[in-house]
Amino acid sequence: MAVISETAIRPVVRKPIDWWRWAGRAFLTFLLLFTVLPMAWMVLTSVKSQFAAMQYPPQWWPAEPTLNNYFKLLDPNSRVGQDFLRYFWNSFYVSLVTTILGVVVAVPAAYAFSRFRFPGRNFMFFAVLVRNMFPAVVFLMPLFLLMRWMGLVNTHGSLILTYLTFGLPLSIWLLKGFYDNIPIQLEQAARIDGATRFQAFLLIVMPLSTPGIIATSIFSFIGAWNEYVYAYTFLSRDSQMTLPVGIQRFFTEFATDWPGLMAATFMMSVPVVVLFLVLQKYFVRALTEGAVKH
Amino acid sequence: MAEVVLKDVVKNYGNVYAVNNVSFTVEHGEFVALVGPSGCGKTTTLNLIAGLIPMSGGDIAIGDRIVNDLDPKDRDIAMVFQNYALYPNKSVFKNLAFPLQMRKLPKEEIARKVNDAAKLLDITHLLDRKPRELSGGQQQRVALGRALVRDPAVFLMDEPLSNLDAKLRVQMRSEIKRFHHNLNATVVYVTHDQLEAVTMADKMAVMNGGLLQQYDSPANVFAHPVNTFVASFVGSPAMSLIPLDVATQGTETSLRSPEEGWELPLSPMNARKANASSNGKVVLGARHSTLKLHRQAVPGAVPGKVYTVEPTGDVTFAQVFISGAVVNISLDPSVVIAPDEKVWVEFDQERMHLFDGQTTMALQAA
Amino acid sequence: MSIATGRATAPLAAGTTRKRAGILSRIIAHRTDYLYVLPALIVMLVVIAFPIYYTIELSFFRTPPNLQMRDKIWTGLSNYSTVLNSSVFHEVTIQTIIWTIASTVFAFLLGLGAALALHREFAGRGLLRALLLIPYVISAVAASYVWKWLYHSDFGVIGAISVALGITDEPINFLDNRQTVLASLIVVNIWKEFSFAMVMLMAGLQTVPDQLHRAAQVDGANTWDRFWHVTVPHLKGVSMVTILLLMVANFNSFIIPFVMTGGGPADASHIWITHIYQLAFGRQQWGVASAYAVILFIVMMTFGYFYVKALTRGDETRAGD
Numbered sequence: 001m002a003v004i005s006e007t008a009i010r011p012v013v014r015k016p017i018d019w020w021r022w023a024g025r026a027f028l029t030f031l032l033l034f035t036v037l038p039m040a041w042m043v044l045t046s047v048k049s050q051f052a053a054m055q056y057p058p059q060w061w062p063a064e065p066t067l068n069n070y071f072k073l074l075d076p077n078s079r080v081g082q083d084f085l086r087y088f089w090n091s092f093y094v095s096l097v098t099t100i101l102g103v104v105v106a107v108p109a110a111y112a113f114s115r116f117r118f119p120g121r122n123f124m125f126f127a128v129l130v131r132n133m134f135p136a137v138v139f140l141m142p143l144f145l146l147m148r149w150m151g152l153v154n155t156h157g158s159l160i161l162t163y164l165t166f167g168l169p170l171s172i173w174l175l176k177g178f179y180d181n182i183p184i185q186l187e188q189a190a191r192i193d194g195a196t197r198f199q200a201f202l203l204i205v206m207p208l209s210t211p212g213i214i215a216t217s218i219f220s221f222i223g224a225w226n227e228y229v230y231a232y233t234f235l236s237r238d239s240q241m242t243l244p245v246g247i248q249r250f251f252t253e254f255a256t257d258w259p260g261l262m263a264a265t266f267m268m269s270v271p272v273v274v275l276f277l278v279l280q281k282y283f284v285r286a287l288t289e290g291a292v293k294h
Numbered sequence: 295m296a297e298v299v300l301k302d303v304v305k306n307y308g309n310v311y312a313v314n315n316v317s318f319t320v321e322h323g324e325f326v327a328l329v330g331p332s333g334c335g336k337t338t339t340l341n342l343i344a345g346l347i348p349m350s351g352g353d354i355a356i357g358d359r360i361v362n363d364l365d366p367k368d369r370d371i372a373m374v375f376q377n378y379a380l381y382p383n384k385s386v387f388k389n390l391a392f393p394l395q396m397r398k399l400p401k402e403e404i405a406r407k408v409n410d411a412a413k414l415l416d417i418t419h420l421l422d423r424k425p426r427e428l429s430g431g432q433q434q435r436v437a438l439g440r441a442l443v444r445d446p447a448v449f450l451m452d453e454p455l456s457n458l459d460a461k462l463r464v465q466m467r468s469e470i471k472r473f474h475h476n477l478n479a480t481v482v483y484v485t486h487d488q489l490e491a492v493t494m495a496d497k498m499a500v501m502n503g504g505l506l507q508q509y510d511s512p513a514n515v516f517a518h519p520v521n522t523f524v525a526s527f528v529g530s531p532a533m534s535l536i537p538l539d540v541a542t543q544g545t546e547t548s549l550r551s552p553e554e555g556w557e558l559p560l561s562p563m564n565a566r567k568a569n570a571s572s573n574g575k576v577v578l579g580a581r582h583s584t585l586k587l588h589r590q591a592v593p594g595a596v597p598g599k600v601y602t603v604e605p606t607g608d609v610t611f612a613q614v615f616i617s618g619a620v621v622n623i624s625l626d627p628s629v630v631i632a633p634d635e636k637v638w639v640e641f642d643q644e645r646m647h648l649f650d651g652q653t654t655m656a657l658q659a660a
Numbered sequence: 661m662s663i664a665t666g667r668a669t670a671p672l673a674a675g676t677t678r679k680r681a682g683i684l685s686r687i688i689a690h691r692t693d694y695l696y697v698l699p700a701l702i703v704m705l706v707v708i709a710f711p712i713y714y715t716i717e718l719s720f721f722r723t724p725p726n727l728q729m730r731d732k733i734w735t736g737l738s739n740y741s742t743v744l745n746s747s748v749f750h751e752v753t754i755q756t757i758i759w760t761i762a763s764t765v766f767a768f769l770l771g772l773g774a775a776l777a778l779h780r781e782f783a784g785r786g787l788l789r790a791l792l793l794i795p796y797v798i799s800a801v802a803a804s805y806v807w808k809w810l811y812h813s814d815f816g817v818i819g820a821i822s823v824a825l826g827i828t829d830e831p832i833n834f835l836d837n838r839q840t841v842l843a844s845l846i847v848v849n850i851w852k853e854f855s856f857a858m859v860m861l862m863a864g865l866q867t868v869p870d871q872l873h874r875a876a877q878v879d880g881a882n883t884w885d886r887f888w889h890v891t892v893p894h895l896k897g898v899s900m901v902t903i904l905l906l907m908v909a910n911f912n913s914f915i916i917p918f919v920m921t922g923g924g925p926a927d928a929s930h931i932w933i934t935h936i937y938q939l940a941f942g943r944q945q946w947g948v949a950s951a952y953a954v955i956l957f958i959v960m961m962t963f964g965y966f967y968v969k970a971l972t973r974g975d976e977t978r979a980g981d
Contacts, residue, residue, distance in 0.1 A: 020883045021780070024773075024776065024777035024780070025777070027773050027774070027777050028774065028777045028778070028788065031770065031773075031774055031792060031854075032788065032791065032792070034851065035791060035792050035794070035795055035851070035855075036791060038806050038807060038810055038851065039794065039795075039806070041806070041809070041810060041817055042806045042809070045809065053815065054814075054815050055815065056814060056815055056820065056831075057820050057823075057824065058815060058817055058820050104699075105699040105700050105703060106700065108695075108696035108697070108699065108700075109696060109697045109699070109700035109701075111696055112693055112694075112696035112697045113697070116690065116693040116696070117690075118686075118687070118690035118693040118694060119683055119686050119687050119690065120687075134912075134957070134960055135911075135912035135914065135933050135956075135960075136912075136914065137914060137933045137936050137937050137940075137953070138711075138712075138715065138936075138953045138956060138957060138960075139707070139708070139711040139712075139715075140937070140940070140941075141711075141714075141715065141718065141940050141946055141949060141950060141953070142710065142711035142712075142713075142714035142715055142718070143707065143711050145714070145727070145729065146706075146707075146710060146711070146714075161703075161706075161707060162707060164703055164707075165703050165704055165706075165707035165708060168700055168703065168704065172700065183377060183379060185375040185376075185377055185379035186379050186381060186382075188341075188344070188346045188366070188373070188375070188379065189373065189375060189379040189381075189440075190381075190392070190396075191345075191346065191365065191366040191367055192344055192346075192366045192367065192369075192371060192372060192373045192393075192450075193367070193372075193392050193393035193396055193440070193444075194367040194393050194396030194397050195367060195396050196365065196367065197365075199396070204381055207383050208382065208383060222797060225799070226798070226799035226800065226801070228799070228800065228801050228914075228915050228919075229914055229915070229937075233941065243799075244799050244801040244802075247801075247805075248801065248919065258809055258812075258815075261805055261809070262805070262806070262809065265802045265805050265806060268798075268799060268801075268802055269798040269799065269802050272797050272798060272799070273794055273797060273798060276790075276793070276794070276797040277790060280790055280793075283797075284793075284859055284863075287856070287859050287860070288859060288860055288863035348689070
């Protein structure tokens with residue numbers, strides 16, 4: 001065996017430049033600019049007057065920043081403000097109801113898919129997943145007729161019903177992932193401890209799946225808040241419109257007021273971005289759940 | 295306390311029989327270990343007793359009641375799970391209280407019973423903690439506590455020690471044994487570790503492939519294994535098994551190595567057993583402590599070659615190749631032998647086992 | 661461990677009742693299980709099964725423009741030949757393929773780069789990830805308006821920048837130009853969804869065992885070797901799923917082309933989905949649009965097959981009943 005002398009001189013090694021790290025930083029900087037600059041320009045435009053926005057070459061930095069566009073949107077006495085606030089409320093109402101109903105329906109279904117082996121389970125699960133595949137437009141025509149037949153055109157009911165189905169496959173899939181991670185022994189223990197199957201679900205499993213329910217709720221809320229196609233097709237009355245459809249209608253009636261539109265776009269994005277930032281952990285987990293396990 | 299009776303119990307998934315016509319009776323206050331390799335149907339059997347999965351056929355009785363169609367909650371049982379299955383969002387106190395709450399006991403009585411159980415298991419100082427704040431051994435105690443707080447007719451335990459480290463396992467083993475003794479409880483205990491079964495149980499039910507192989511006291515299972523599976527599963531190191539041919543010349547019966555040609559003469563009793571073999575082939579079984587090692591050929595010894603030598607301190611194990619099979623022999627630590635050394639192994643005619651070469655069942659003297 | 665492996669022995673003796681149950685009795689035995697799924701099932705039947713059936717039915721009829729469907733006229737397969745023989749359909753098909761592939765490839769590559777660069781711990785990493793995810797979270801309608809303004813032919817900031825940097829002499833009219841419109845929209849789409857790929861791949865990277873990297877380092881592998889021989893094989897599964905999800909999402913996207921250009925100019929930014937919408941709700945040709953949708957349906961079923969296969973990979977049956 002070789003003996004290492006204690007006095008052996010260590011060669012002086014200069015740490016090599018880590019090119020990969022620098023390449024990574026450069027790439028991230030590029031991505032950050034790519035992501036943020038458009039949003040920054042939206043905000044900068046929203047604090048300009050219409051006159052200041054429509055200039056060439058553009059004012060890179062607003063010379064006279066103003067919050068007028070926002071005041072207008074939030075003023076319940078102006079026509080613009082009335083409409084905007086109503087759209088905002090409609091969006092909120094539709095999204096919230098969709099989210100609550102979605103959880104109520106998805107929770108038992110996801111639990112069943114995770115726990116039971118009943119005949120047809122695989123087929124039904126397949127159906128749930130495949131629904132994810134088809135674009136809204138494929139369902140739009142018959143659904144429009146169906147809604148007309150049920151008298152739901154121009155009601156929020158049509159949207160809630162559609163969003164509910166829209167969201168269900170994903171909700172069920174996400175929740176199933178959470179239930180899969182809850183050991184079945186916990187329920188077995190509860191049933192031996194004197195609980196019925198339903199009590200075991202309600203008292204033991206439900207509290208443990210709270211993170212899953214939160215994640216699923218964020219997803220359905222954001223999905224409903226952002227939805228455009230069905231709302232655009234099913235709603236034609238101003239009083240019912242949700243934000244994505246509403247702001248479009250109301251800014252193309254006149255010559256486009258770009259700063260106003262940017263302010264409205266900003267306001268429309270605030271709730272989802274806040275929701276996302278606060279519950280980011282759940283959101284990311286939900287996004288990747290299922291695809292990355294094992 | 296109550297007895298547990300299984301009669302012709304079957305659980306199948308299509309053509310796969312997880313539990314196949316299993317029948318046995320656990321007497322009042324008895325500690326029975328269900329033991330076998332993984333996938334042998336022991337946990338399924340336990341789950342059937344608990345009512346966690348529906349039976350495909352047969353009957354199960356606990357106490358005087360047939361419980362076939364009863365919910366787990368109505369069977370008056372308690373269960374300890376391998377992963378403890380403590381409710382992670384409840385404190386230790388609430389974990390212990392849950393079975394009592396489900397039975398709608400008054401608050402003061404719940405508190406009293408929980409505190410009694412906690413005292414018994416020495417976990418009083420842990421009552422406010424959450425399960426994830428406990429060590430493995432502490433979780434184990436809480437799981438036991440949750441089982442005994444309710445004073446059930448039968449305790450079911452599913453590999454309760456297998457998640458513990460070796461040292462703690464030995465300690466908890468004696469605690470569970472003590473606990474059984476103190477409560478005079480009826481216990482059905484599932485384990486894959488035959489040592490646990492042998493050391494703890496009054497009776498052991500050895501299972502393989504969904505079938506009950508043998509149901510008897512550990513001493514009897516050890517001394518009289520019914521087939522080669524039980525023989526090789528119980529005991530450590532396992533019983534050595536050598537497949538041999540039966541050779542009869544006149545009135546003398548011996549065993550012949552099909553590979554090496556040597557013959558081992560049999561005692562009259564063993565000869566009668568060997569002659570009962572269905573196809574003229576037997577499997578010779580011998581435990582390590584019944585064998586003697588010689589450096590020279592002696593009458594009644596067969597030749598072999600040393601494969602490895604494993605000193606463990608108070609005893610040394612030699613593994614010897616005999617007729618193509620590996621045979622374990624325990625030696626005094628002072629014996630010095632080397633791998634590849636040629637040796638002769640002497641069998642104890644009184645304590646050797648003979649199994650049918652075809653059916654693998656223990657041979658009886660005809 | 662509850663299901664016995666190996667030996668499928670038949671029961672030894674008589675006395676075993678209920679040993680093999682028929683499908684009907686199995687359904688009856690599990691009847692309570694269905695209660696959990698029932699609400700979901702009903703909603704899905706109404707909003708999914710019916711529309712699929714009705715779309716297929718409509719595809720064989722000529723529909724009146726007033727949408728009084730009792731007046732529809734049976735035309736057999738003529739709607740299908742109308743779709744398949746139209747030159748716009750061919751043009752739109754090519755655009756759909758370009759749109760789907762280009763968006764998917766670039767979004768995936770940007771996402772992969774970001775995931776690799778973000779894998780290493782550094783100050784502000786969480787914030788950076790959150791910022792990059794914002795476009796994915798906000799509504800596509802919002803994204804469309806923002807970019808429509810960035811691309812504006814007279815006052816758009818992108819045009820102004822390219823003039824300021826001397827790349828072009830005057831602002832380019834990105835959206836009102838057959839040559840540039842599709843590429844311009846693809847950029848928006850990539851902006852919106854690359855961070856989805858990033859998040860998926862970041863999660864995938866976390867499944868790569870550190871020990872493997874250290875082992876490879878000991879074996880003398882450099883950064884690139886380790887990426888290629890350790891990271892890439894581990895990312896294969898996630899990448900498959902991510903690419904499939906991106907493909908499906910891109911193939912199905914509607915809002916960006918519809919809101920930004922409405923498929924114009926002269927159909928140059930239509931993809932199948934927007935085209936179907938235009939036929940149905942712009943020109944009231946519901947029969948033709950339905951036939952179109954059925955064709956899309958068939959294509960999606962092919963996707964769907966791989967999608968489900970990739971998603972359920974490793975989702976083995978669990979123990980228990």
